[in-house]
Amino acid sequence: MTKPAAVRERLASATRATRHQKEWFHGIAERARAGEPYVLANADAPHEIMRAIGLPYVVNQWWSSIIAAKGAADASLAAVAATGLPDDSRQYDVLPLGALELPAERAPWGGLPAPRFAIAERSGDVTHKIFERWGRREGTETFLLSRTAAVPAPEGWWDLVPTRWEEVFGAERIDFLRDEIAELVAWLEERTGSELDRAELARIMALANEQAEWNRRTRDLLATARPLPVEVTDIIPAVMVPQWHRGTQWAVDAARGLHDEVAARIEARAAVCPDERRRLMWIGRGVWGDLELYRAFQEEFGAVFVWSMYLAIAADGYVRYGDDPLRTLAARFVGITDLLYVPPMSSSWYAKEAVEHGVDGVVHLVADDTPGSALITAELERRGIPVLEIRGSNADPRATGDLRERIAGFLRDRVPARADGR
Amino acid sequence: MTAVIPLIAVVGNDVPRQLVLAAGARPHRLTGAWDAPDAEAQELLGATDAAASHILAELRRDAHGFAGVVVCGDSQAHVRLFYALRATGASLPVHLLDLPREDSVPARRFGRFQLESLVDFCAGVTGRRPGTDALREAAAAEQRLGQALDALRARRRADPPRCTGADALAAYLAASRLDPAAALAVVDAARSTTAEDAVRVHMTGSNHPDASIYRALEARGCVVTGEDHDTGDGAWLGVAVDSGDLDTVIDGLLDAHFARTGASSTEFAAARAALTVATSQEDGADAVAALIRDLDEAPLWDLADQSEGLAARGIRLVVRSRVRGGDAVDAAAELAEELREAVAA
DSSP: OOOOEEOOSOOHHHHHHHHHHHHHHHHHHHHHHTTOOOEEEOTTSOHHHHHHHTOOEEEHHHHHHHHHHTTOHHHHHHHHHHTTOOSSSSHHHHHHHHHTTSOTTTSGGGOOOOOSEEEEEOOTTTHHHHHHHHHHSTTOEEEEEOOOOOOSOOTTGGGTTTTOHHHHHOHHHHHHHHHHHHHHHHHHHHHHOOOOOHHHHHHHHHHHHHHHHHHHHHHHHHHHOSSOOSOHHHHHHHHHHHHHTTTSHHHHHHHHHHHHHHHHHHHTTEESSTTOOEEEEEESSOOGGGGGGGGTTHHHHOEEEEEEHHHHHHHHTSOOOOSSHHHHHHHHHTTHHHHHHSTTHHHHHHHHHHHHTTOSEEEEEEOTTOOOHHHHHHHHHHTTOOEEEEESOTTOGGGSTTHHHHHHHHHHHHOOOOTTOO | OOOOOOEEEEESSOOOHHHHHHTTOEEEEEOOOSSSOOHHHHHHHOSOOHHHHHHHHHHHHTTTOOSEEEEEOSSHHHHHHHHHHHHTTOSSOEEEEOOOSSOOHHHHHHHHHHHHHHHHHHHHHHSOOOOHHHHHHHHHHHHHHHHHHHHHHHHHHSSSOSSOHHHHHHHHHHHTTSOHHHHHHHHHHOOOOOOTTOEEEEEEESOOSSSHHHHHHHTTTEEEEEEOSTTTTTSOOSOOOOOSOHHHHHHHHHHHHHHSOOOGGGSOHHHHHHHHHHHHHHTTOSEEEEEEETTOOGGGGGHHHHHHHHHTTTOEEEEEEEEOTTOHHHHHHHHHHHHHHHHHO
């Protein structure tokens, strides 16, 4: 067998995706400045509706990630605090509200004008209050969908959600969200004069499923690839940018392009770290302000991050097949964050992913708003996989200052190098 | 021989007691404590305030001989508590009551399903479905309690108050744990005198799991004449629908649910602020105090609106936030001093 070849160049899929996103963003921002409406939508809102109606949308958490990555988090949080709101609560959700107050020269990518509509699910104790603030702005209206709790919450959901989603989430919860999505549709139709074309929605749903199927193939390739052929920091934009364009042919093509590029790297025995000795899983949101963190342990420890939730949930969490596009869409979103955070759904899934990816250790970033962390950690430890739990917000630079030292200590103390070097 | 009435533990403030009573059980609300968090329970819950950890610890100890547990989805802490109980294999039957917050046709449909499921759960615990007579009797008992609570509120709002805040809060908490007749007696008996020059305080912020903070404030020249948190005036007690038909009762209870202003974790800041302003005026408050536990995020987001609304009416808002478990009595002492200074100024 040939020796693994070190690969340093960025994935073309990642470069293409970030370039596309920047161009797309500038287009939206420019049209918004000219008075065209757009939607600010939380990540767990049913974006497919906006797409089918023809309303552009910006994902709140994606925009937060850009604000953090461009070093504007502190200034944005200060702007939030200046209005009397807390700056140490729900930072990831509130950064765009603060960034709105930044002068254009300090705002990432020139900033984003206020949206015409702000749409979210009422998750946790505070999201509705953040979106209440959006709705108070001149020219912005808010629509909130209800969030129901995870009853039931079966293990092994990943095999059921494509077609047997009713067993996973419960018919009443799905019906409730379907009815609220129908109300959202009517609300948008009334305000925009556009009408939802159900056939178009069905086409968008089909494209989204096609995209998810490519993501599943890519995830499966990476699970068995040794050594790791692609940086996780390349995988994340290559998956997540198309995720926010879910339901377009561009997104399907991007997901397929990523798959093909990963397959080619595996075929070429490419290695992020040819001396790979420790395979790590990152549970939690990405630390967008310090992406170098994910490469920082290769030289000293031969440690590579082989997994993040972004590709994995794109592979397992989104695919839904069904005849009624509105109800099928409700089934996509009714419990999507529960899959990540509610035990035993979450804990069984992370354990499955860790085993399939041959993970030696886990870094678990626990934000205040994410439940179930102790049970996720306990399940992984029970299976003999050491876990480092770190509490803090990924979007708040003040909370993640000593991450490198803590991870290095964890690797030294709890994650032995593989004797076979694989 | 008197039949033993099964006790159903209640976590949160959404359970209509009429349905539980009519099913032959007694609801017993758990509210936790101001103390430092229970370490093991806190580990299971993650970032939730200390009160929730005490509730979880109490349930895991099962000291009261509960026959079942109903957890309300009225805060993230409570939802987490439900998930933790379910995932750790609680020995008790556990049920989540997940009521929507904003009134709409779909929300009523789901709310109806939730209340019907609550009835099924209680009936499963007691072996008795609520019949016509039981629904009417439970309604009458709850309504008598409601009238007694109205009278208690009037005593607190009198000048000078004829019941201290600490005694009133203790009565509220007892009422949420006792059968209606005993609750009525406790509430009727809540009468006490206060100093005429005591600073009249309306309490907002986190709910109060016990009366220790009120006692601390009232020992320092204040009297709490009312509150808008959900273990005091905001507790869902004394609400019932006078009917023997379960569908009618559920419809009426949903009307009441959607009509009330809920806890901070479920409401918009504007609605919470409007409630604080209105009730503090009804209480004749000289000032409003907010004591907010560490990791109880929602009330933090109300402060800006509350402050603005109260300032417009010349009422001072005094705040202690991020109060850690075990530090609350000290924080109350500081609050009392600041309240007295604010009113004197």
